[in-house]
Amino acid sequence: MRSGRCLPFLAVLLGATVLPAHAATIQITIDNLVFAPAEVTAKVGDTIEWINKDVFAHTATARNGDFDVTTPPKKTVTSVLKKAGSVEYYCRYHPNMKAVLTIAP
Amino acid sequence: MFIRLSAAIAALSLLGSAALAQGAKPTDPQIAHIAYTAGVLDINAAKQAITKASNKDVKAFAQDMVRDHEAVNKQALDLVKKLKVTPEDNDTSKTLSKQAADKLAELNKLKGAEYDKAYVANEVAYHKAVNGALETQLIPSASNAELKSLLQTGLKIFQGHQQHAEQVAAKLK
Numbered sequence: 001m002r003s004g005r006c007l008p009f010l011a012v013l014l015g016a017t018v019l020p021a022h023a024a025t026i027q028i029t030i031d032n033l034v035f036a037p038a039e040v041t042a043k044v045g046d047t048i049e050w051i052n053k054d055v056f057a058h059t060a061t062a063r064n065g066d067f068d069v070t071t072p073p074k075k076t077v078t079s080v081l082k083k084a085g086s087v088e089y090y091c092r093y094h095p096n097m098k099a100v101l102t103i104a105p
Numbered sequence: 106m107f108i109r110l111s112a113a114i115a116a117l118s119l120l121g122s123a124a125l126a127q128g129a130k131p132t133d134p135q136i137a138h139i140a141y142t143a144g145v146l147d148i149n150a151a152k153q154a155i156t157k158a159s160n161k162d163v164k165a166f167a168q169d170m171v172r173d174h175e176a177v178n179k180q181a182l183d184l185v186k187k188l189k190v191t192p193e194d195n196d197t198s199k200t201l202s203k204q205a206a207d208k209l210a211e212l213n214k215l216k217g218a219e220y221d222k223a224y225v226a227n228e229v230a231y232h233k234a235v236n237g238a239l240e241t242q243l244i245p246s247a248s249n250a251e252l253k254s255l256l257q258t259g260l261k262i263f264q265g266h267q268q269h270a271e272q273v274a275a276k277l278k
Contacts, residue, residue, distance in 0.1 A: 033261040056172075093269060094261070096261065096265045
């Protein structure tokens with residue numbers, strides 16, 4: 001009985017959470033001149049939290065021009081992913097820092 | 106560029122010969138002094154570029170150099186304070202300073218695009234020389250683990266600067 005009555009509520013709950021496809025927040029850390037994880041998979045609409053642990057300013061700059069985020073020293077910056085694609089990005093100030101973000105539609 | 110490169114290498118290789126002459130590797134206080142001096146010299150060159158450069162990428166690069174090298178040197182100062190180490194002046198630091206002063210005077214005579222090219226070419230050469238010294242001399246000789254680790258971070262930063270300078274140089278052509 002109890003579980004039977006719960007079912008409609010469950011359905012509503014599921015509908016509310018699953019249907020609008022809640023965007024996720026994904027953290028990418030910059031520590032000692034390294035983006036970690038180096039390869040991240042996300043979706044359009046997801047938010048990236050760029051956590052810069054270094055005392056240096058960095059950027060996360062897409063090679064194809066899709067995004068260009070500047071992360072001041074010891075600061076966290078967020079950006080929302082707008083375009084799908086497998087994007088190689090790097091730091092404009094230190095081009096030896098490289099990583100990949102794969103964004104599903 | 107080649108003159109400056111060979112001069113810088115000559116200066117940095119003095120470290121090797123001095124060490125050989127003494128039959129010992131450079132000490133941590135000497136290493137700290139050399140690394141700090143190398144940073145200060147690049148900041149001085151960048152400050153000149155901020156006032157003299159005409160190309161906006163070159164100016165932006167110079168601003169990056171001031172910001173990063175000041176950040177590294179601040180960490181170096183904090184570390185020597187923590188370790189109660191007094192950086193010790195030495196022949197390599199002196200030679201580097203002398204050559205940098207000469208280079209600054211030489212660059213000061215140039216103008217416009219000619220200056221921009223010469224500054225960036227020197228930045229490529231200078232970072233290359235410093236990175237070489239870090240890799241082959243300073244990092245292997247450092248005995249304190251925290252100093253070694255800071256030098257390793259410095260190497261990564263300066264390798265980034267070298268690549269950045271190479272990119273800016275390529276765009277100027």
